Amino acid sequence: DAKTTQPTSMDCAEGRAANLPCNHSTISGNEYVYWYRQIHSQGPQYIIHGLKNNETNEMASLIITEDRKSSTLILPHATLRDTAVYYCIPLGTGTASKLTFGTGTRLQVTL
């Protein structure tokens, strides 16, 4: 399984874009990049995933570098409710039993 490196913590002002980086230099060709988040003591929440093209949904955008060794999750207009721990997870499809969460990035959105 590919290993990931994420900043331990980040701050973002409310209303500004939050850009959360993830390094996954050992990702294999059939692994997608998944992003989940966990608001304090709540269950994790799926955000988005992508293989090599940039992706956007109602929650966020995902930018994956051409060499797929890193990606950035973008929350375009962060709110206080986006304060959470964000997890970047490289994973092949159909391997839900191997969905594991490391320590992630703690994003603090401030006024």
Add this chain to the structure above:
Amino acid sequence: DADVTQTPRNRITKTGKRIMLECSQTKGHDRMYWYRQDPGLGLRLIYYSFDVKDINKGEISDGYSVSRQAQAKFSLSLESAIPNQTALYFCATSDYETSYYNEQFFGPGTRLTVL
């Protein structure tokens, strides 16, 4: 997510007691999972079930057992609780399509303390 409920939400028990944590879902999903989370650490998979007759061990199944009573219900038991099982426990669900893309839907969690 209100579609996945866990009971109890909080439980304090003593070493050696038998404890059951319950998970119910109204999403119609066939796949269910149990995870634990320890302070400052990520989630780890305990058991998972892809249908009523299918039960599989996860990364840390020792000391735990599960029962899939129906498609909508998946229970986690600690036969003889010990203090290092103090943790936050999450249930999650998925169906074939969401499972293929590794999207799981998590419950609100059960905070278990073993004294």
